[in-house]
Amino acid sequence: MQIVSQVREPLITGGKTYKDVTDDICKPVEAAPSKIWLAALTLSLVLLFAGGYFLGDMLWNGIGRWGLNKTVQWAWDITNFVWWVGIGHAGTLISAILLLFRQKWRTSINRSAEAMTIFAVICAAIWPIVHMGRPWLGAYWVLPLPNAFGSLWPNFNSPLLWDVFAITTYFTVSLLFWFIGLVPDFATLRDRATSKVSRIAYGIVSLGFDGSAKTWMHYESVSLILAGLSTPLVLSVHTIVSFDFATSVIPGWHTTIFPPYFVAGAIFSGFAMVLTLMLITRVVYKLEDYITLEHIEMMNIIILVTGSVVGIAYITEFFIAWYSGVEYEQYAFVNRMSGQYWWAYWSMMTCNVISPQLFYIKKIRTSFVMTFFLSIVVNIGMWFERFVIIVTSLHRDYLPSSWLYFTPTLWDIMCYVFTFGLFFTLFFLFAKVCPVINMAEVKAILKDSNSTVYKGRRTIPNELVPEKDRV
Secondary structure (H helix, E strand, O other): OOOOOOEOOOOOOOOOOHHHHHHHHHHHHHOOOOHHHHHHHHHHHHHHHHHHHHHHHHHHHOHHHOOOOOOOOOOHHHHHHHHHHHHOHHHHHHHHHHHHOOOHHHOOOHHHHHHHHHHHHHHHHHHHHHOOOOHHHHHHHHOOOEOOOOOEOOOOOOHHHHHHHHHHHHHHHHHHHHHHHHHHHHHHHHHHOOOHHHHHHHHHHOOOOOOOHHHHHHHHHHHHHHHHHHHHHHHHHHHHHHHHHHOOOOOOOOOOOHHHHHHHHHHHHHHHHHHHHHHHHHHHOOOOOOOOHHHHHHHHHHHHHHHHHHHHHHHHHHHHHHHHOOHHHHHHHHHHHHOOOHHHHHHHHHHHHHHHHHHHOHHHHOOHHHHHHHHHHHHHHHHHHHHHHHHHHHOOOOOHHHOOOOOOOHHHHHHHHHHHHHHHHHHHHHHHHOOOOOHHHHHHOHHHHOEEEOOOOOEEEHHHOOHHHEO
8 A cells, every 4th residue: 555645743742651641741730839830820929919909999999090081981991801701712612612523632732721711701700890890889780680679680681781691601611611621630630649638639529530431421421511512602602792892883893793703803812822821831841742733733723714714804894884885984994094093903903914824834833932922912913903993993982072092091901910910820720730631531542643644544653654754
């Protein structure tokens, strides 16, 4: 049989055995905290407490501390809310949709992506609550509680209330999916524990997982059910967030392109954040054999595709504004491009449309350094996208007498810093007490990863594949 060249790189390198997988992934959890981890946690705690001081001061004195004004009453806070919700999208996509499509390359990155989803949604939920000004006086009004009038408080016609239910559902299902995936690995840590406290703690959270065939059958059934429930959430959550804008009459917002546009942007930014975190984790925890070039390249391809979709959406918005013949709509988009916030618009276009196109070049797509750099650039660009959509549509409304220029204050910036501190503190703690890679799923693909499949349908060991035949 003639062997056809052009094969994929293996997902797991280094000729690992099942024991190697267990030892390598459990080692960061079982070992004493490293100096790098302690330094990173210390930095995130500094950000958390510094930002927390300003957040507490703002809650005590009111949201007038922010740069809000008569026109731009949605500004830095709602920009960050939408940005954090978008960050959390990749976890559910990797966990649910790629699981249903049997994509094996998800196995080394899904655990951290799921954790990122949980922490990003927590950071996102802070902003609408804080935006209430005195949340302890009115936050409960969004809950469907019976009252003295014999009715329910929430106005179900409001898309802001739809956010509450969408994000709550998303958080609940994602948390359950993440925890269920951890159960087999918790059982492994329980069996390897050397201290009584660790054995009891991991014994509780492993829910009596014994590794029998019947237990695995139940585990896989639950995983598939949760994946099926989670899949619609990938589309629905950011679609509902987009309704906050699309159901309004503000020029630049009132458009039906927002739902698919927001979903593509969320996946785009979410995958970029996963890459940022996984490349750091790969180096710090020495997991180069598990988070390989194949994983990075596949994620870069998704970023390239979704970034192109976002670019098409930007162009389509201008076409819709022109085709509508509505002068207010046309002015909103011309103002975005050439008005006072031109710098934000062109930063968005450069980061979100131009920079991902570099991934067409294989040398860049398979470069760890360039991938790390561009993943940060993408998330900067996606933050500017939300800022441009919100602020540029509000600072020039129907009344020229109320036209103002929004400028964030120190409280705006430090509250944003607080969410970064919270996010990274939670992620670093997660990485210390939980395996950052799903051991069970990596072991399930280990045999396939130790061989290479040619187009001629012949599988041979990797060490027998000529170097020139690899891609």
